[in-house]
Amino acid sequence: MLRQLRCWLTTFLIATCVGNTWATATFNSVKSSFKPSDTLILSREGEVLQRLRTDTSVRRGQWVALADVSPALRTALVLSEDKRFYEHSGVDWQAASAAAWANLWNRKTRGASTITMQLAGLLDDDLKRGSGGRSVVQKLEQTVSAQLLERNWRKDQILEAYLNLVPFKGELVGIDALSRTLFGKAAHGLDAREAAVAVALVRAPNASPAVVAQRACAVLKSLPATDTDCEALDLFTTGALQRRDYGASEGIAPHVARQLTRTATPLQAKSNAITTTLSAPLQRFALQTLQQHLRELAGRHVEDAALVVLDNASGEVLAWVGSSGDLSSAAEVDGVTALRQPGSTLKPFLYGQAIAERRITAASLIEDSAAQIETAGGLYIPQNYDHQFKGWVSARTALAASLNVPAVRTLVMVSPDAFHKQLRKMGLPLKESGDFYGYSLALGSAEVSLLNLTNAYRALANGGRLSATTLTRNAKPVWHTALDPRAAFIVGDILSDPLARARTFGTDSVLATRFWTAVKTGTSKDMRDNWAVGWSQRYTVGVWVGNASGAPMWDVSGTTGATPIWAAVMGYLHKTLPSRAPKAPAGVVQTPVQFGAQEAARQEWFLQGTQQPSFAMTSGADYVDSTRARGPKGSNVLVKGMARITSPTSGTIIALDPDIPPRNQRVSFQAQGSNLHWLLNGKAFAKGTSAQWLPWPGRHVLQITDAKGNVLDEVRLEVRGAGVKGGPLAPTKPR
Template sequence: MKKSLLTGLGLLALSPLLLWIVCVSLPGHLPQEGYGRVKDSIVLAQNGQILTRLKSRQLRAGPWLGKGEIPPLLEQAALAAEDKRFYLHPGVDPMALVRAMVQNLLANKVVSGGSTLTMQLARLLNPGPRTLQKKFKEIKTALWLEARLDKKAILRQYLNRAPFGGPLQGLAAASRELLGKNQHNLAPHEAALLLALVKDPSRLIRPENRNRLRKRRNHILKKMAQNKAISPDALAEALKMPVVFHKYYDPNPAPHFTRHLNTFFKGTRPPVIKTYIDLVLQRKMLHLAREACTKNQARGVRQAAVLVIDNNDLSIKAWVGSPDFSDPDAGQVDGVLARRQPGSTLKPFLYALALTKGHTLAETIKDEPLGLIVSGGVFRPVDYDQRHRGPVRLRVALASSLNLPALRLADSVGVEPFLRTLRQLGFKLPRQADHYGLGLALGNGEVTLLELTQAYATMANMGKKGRAGLWQGQAGQNLIPVLDPYACRLVADALADDWARAPGFGRHSLLELPFEAAVKTGTSQKYRDNWCVGFTGSYTVGVWVGNFQGKGMQGVSGITGAAPLWRQAMLYLHKDKPGKLPPWPQGVERVAIDPHTGKLPGPDTLATIQEYFSPGTVPQPDQENLEKPVNPLKLLAPFDGAVYALDPDMPLLLQVLNCKAKCSREVTQSKWLLDGAPLTPERSLLEARLALKPGLHTVLLEVKGPWGEASQKAGFRVMP
């Protein structure tokens, strides 16, 4: 009996040894070094230089730290956090298991696992639900690993595989992306912080759990001090440090672009992705965007975005989503993809649709007050300068971005066809036409800079639409005709016409370049957004300026906010070769017209201008004018519609206007009238002088001769 008892006790004492022998004798595979087949993709600029590495969706890790690459400070932090008797046990710590069992029984729930660092490595190598059966498998694997690897190798495997939240894995990656440092440069509080995360990374990393994370970090720091890994002074200093995660600086000059690029690869990404990004151009556009924001910061400008498309193949050459990707004030928001109201930048597509439907740039349209019935009353829109110019040609209305003519034109062609055209161009406008109403012509929908710039590139390609190219070899780049080529070229000519732009922007504004370029600005309500988009035959450039919070800027319009940046971009792109507009399609006619009526010259036409017409749209001669007798009298000054301004530095008595006329027949008698009051002729019957006074005035000249009589009048305005 006594002998049997002794035998049983002996076997019980030997059971751990027997368990160990069984476990280490089982077949198995040593863990490999490295992260296996899951790799980052290298993104190249057009010249072959590396833009960035796209992190794997399954894993953001590396580099794998080999022998001697893990600092002692981090090793000590790991032991203090996870396994203080790591160098004393064979992979399983019986004391820790017993302690965990007691704690769990007392708490009536699982509060401690008792796992050694080696057992945690076993779990990382073979993840799964935490069950009792799984715990026994971890014990078996831990014993097996300890019999084949030295302690340093096990610790290295664990720290390279430890989770740090989401797809972030491994000490090197966590140190780089969470703290912005190499692992060799970490301070004690930072080393403890990283190891504190491993316990429950997805929860502890949240901002609302900072206090819990701080307590966990401080607990590890105190254990490190007990283990003589850090001095008492270092402990005191480390405990005072806040819990802060720093953003890792990525030298990638196009981070918004590469982030968007990454969304196109749903399955396995190619190891190398070559883009069309011009690195020199990208850095230049980034610099210009930063300059623009700095210059206008006092006026509420915080952000800017720039997109450059090569019209030859629709490839994206530069993509600036914000001036500083690392800016905590929404720097990672992508201004190229953000949806904003585009202001007047949709007007060119409205005019292109109108030209397709038979309208011409020569015909006139009213720039007069307009009342629109809306819910709650009547909306009375105004032009930017709150002036009314009467009848204006479509060319002038478009180039000067006049709102009232655009609304009338939208009413003429129809909101539904206009919305359909915009959708064909690639604009994702989800609501029905009656929701937008005529306001769609003024940009009351929301678009992205990418959609807008692609649509202008379609116009530059004579109405052929294609998807902007992000990387070389991208599928689906076939061009589809969506706009009439004649309409596109006519609109481009109007947008490049500095004379036609003068009523709205004045002559020689920032929009006038030393070469041909079509350009349009836009400003949303309350100056929230500035846009400037334009093209030559070679490039299309889109610019947005504003701030991502949607706050209004202080009087910053498209011409003062986005236009200077667009101008600098265009001048840089064409520094070696001046830009020019695409060639005219065959069949376009250039015809002289009356600038006031938009029709062919008639008997009363004082001067003509040249206008372009697509085939079959040249205006026909007015039969009434053909039958009307020719008036031999022409009033040269003032001409009808003239505007004069008083000089504040000159005495009012000296500010006079010399009125002149010519007549193709002999004049024996004349009468000059100003607002019905007679004027005294000067040296000639066809000359008179009048004193300039503020207001609207009418001059009438009546002449007689042996052939009969004739008259001519002109209305003019004198500005105070």
């Protein structure tokens, strides 16, 4: 009679449950619909680079296959929750009868709900247990639903789904989230003690540590060949329930993860994994190299750096290191996208524009001497960080050696507004107009991101053609011409020329590589930003070093800050891969050039039609700059033969670009007269008609006196930018 009633009830409820969509759900459909609370960022090789929590409402880990769950946990779960799991067909009628009999006599019992029945309740919202327990109808439906599951699913699939869907303590759902949060490990590594605590939480997820430990002790005793120390288990359980080791984000690409989750497509948002263009081995090497170099710079007040590697052909980002991680006090700031002053790294685009417009050639002579440019804010006087001006130098030397004055003179020819437009064509969306920046734009006074700057250099690598960068694969680049390909080729040839840069960086500079590369360094005002950006035949690499706070570094130049990281990454990329110089495009010719006394003869590249065999300046063409001297009563007069300071003039503002190591900088003072003594801020420091001064930021008074100390002339000047800390003529107090 009981058997007939059971069959009739089962048939009735099966008919009732057929309409439920979940009742016909397959194991694979349930697994595919499982959505972790984390998004995984994968490398192009399929390796997990970063895990980032994107769902704050619940804590789900990744779906764990049953084979990846520790045997101790599987055994403990079955023994604790459903001893006859592998024998029944969804409902343990023996346990159900015992539970009914116990309820009849008002005895406490654990109930007869099997793992399969519990899974049915997890799959169907209508069967979920309320605060007052399940109703009779819910229990009947749950019974039939469990039998339906057993007909369509294997036992291992039921157990696997249950372990991934069962709620544990608090927001934790599934064994992966529990294992990583409470025990700091994957589910396959759980031992018997950890498994016992996990199973105890299934039945009492919100119980106190003491109750959980008591239940875990009973579970542990049921496991075969297991030592049971319940007193130690009590301490262990208390500690585990207080632990929260499962961080919101972990990995080696945190900034990429945030970037992609912010801009995810609807399809990517539905997925718990996003495959990127990043190379996992390269990303690890780049991060390690960056952190190691910053440790070597300890004591120089620098804690942040960023790096990006681009594939020249596709624009794919192969490495993206946004910060120095634990070394930084602002690790959340993404140095790849942050706006910073690029210093001299803008010069290649300026010279490229001037060459493309046929204003200069690579052999044109530009004067590197004291320059005074009138602006609305007063005189703008650019200065080199070197012992002295170089005089007449070719554009090749001026760019490769990163001389500031020739760059400003070139910008005078091009105009700040035209150069501003050129920079925007190169993908640098400057905030202000060219007139706002003025002539300081030649020395990098605007703000750009490392990503945009590196991509602009990638355009030089591609013959002046620019396309957007991408972090996702299979994106087709859309190209546009940003610079004349002939000018781009000549600029690349200059930046790859070790002899041309030797005047500033020497012949054994870290900029030189054993394979073909073109590279430029840059340092912003007050040493707040340090850059090295360059390309090989296949890759473009950009590096920034500084402080996210904007604080200046101490004695860190382009060759000591960013360049060693750049060189190491380039070396890694070309361990086995060659890099060859590009072929000259049509419309470019190479001819021999003579320079007289200015530079050695050489072969030089020209735009077709601009070539000439000789570039030289005679002594009669030397640059002469008229200067003013102060008369006895302070009036500005020009007096031939009177002792006076001829350079600099009063009101001079010296703008220093610290792209060259600061201890090599000098400002040249010139005067006419005899038996002269130089004073700076009242302190004697030199004799004669000329003197060299290591500059110090601030306002200064420069004087010349006779042998008796009578002041013959004086000028007032201001130095803006970085200086050598503690120089001999530095002010005793900050100004």
